[in-house]
Amino acid sequence: MGNAELYSIHVHPVKAFRALSPREAVVEPWGLAGDRRWVLIDDGGKVVTQRQQPRLALAAAELLPGGGIRLSAPGREPRTVPVPQQAGTTPLDLFGDKVEAVLADTAAHAWCSDYLGTEVRLLHMDDPATRRPVDPQYARPGETVSFADGYPLLVTTLASLDALNTWIARGDRADEGPLPMNRFRPNVVVAGTAAWAEDDWRRIAIGEVTFRVPKMCGRCVVTTTDQDTAQRGKEPLRTLGRHRRFGSQLVFGQNLVPESRGTVRIGDPVTVLE
DSSP states (O other): OOSOEEEEEOBOSBTTSOOBOOSEEEEETTEETTTTOEEEEOTTSBEEOTTTOGGGGGOEEEEOTTSOEEEEOTTSOOEEEOOOOOSOOEEEEETTEEEEEEEOOHHHHHHHHHHHTSOOEEEEOSOTTTSOBOOTTTOOTTOBOOSSSSSSEEEEEHHHHHHHHHHHHHSTTGGGOSOOGGGGOOSEEEESOOTTGGGGOSEEEETTEEEEOOOEEEOOGGGGBOTTTOOBOSTTHHHHHHHOEETTEEEEEEEEEESSOEEEETTOBEEEOO
């Protein structure tokens, strides 16, 4: 693969909020440290993401020492939310997965509800080692995941984005491109590969940390949401549907499951092991 390297790192403290982009991150078995340990649910207990609320793209959460977060959003005073200490958990529905999590304080619920204009509650995953197993069809025993869509990490490559943007530029929605990588909300972005090289990866190493590549990532309507304006378009799903359809899924990126712990850093070499 030549000189492939880790180009960028992205951590989403609250699922569906905008990403932080640190220079390094600790890899835990269930994902990058601090990634998607918090989530919003509606009054029926279903998880709320940009699928229902595109304006979540404009909300941010800063990680604080000890696992708390500081929420901010346009037109809102920031709000610090500590890790909840109360005993007891609340069930939620994450795309059909039943997961237990701990409610944040009422001030956090109010802040998020006021911003979205609808009643939501904010929850924290207290014990990611036990709360949510990875899809058993693709998992090994004991593998768990945070509130990410299905797997601990998502990897994308710059070369594949360039190829996709070339297709978009030739299409009838050329005015929607080129798209930035944040449409795909990856955790790690790799430079120095061929386009779509990641389709063939089965195991990779990023620096000192090894990962299994269990399956491709099927994409949803969130990718059509401009992460800077919260406006929706047709791309990239329109173009992925023409060029990247695998069975019923429109694919961009690969899911990752860590095989070891460690720290990944921008510039780390990326090696294909299988």
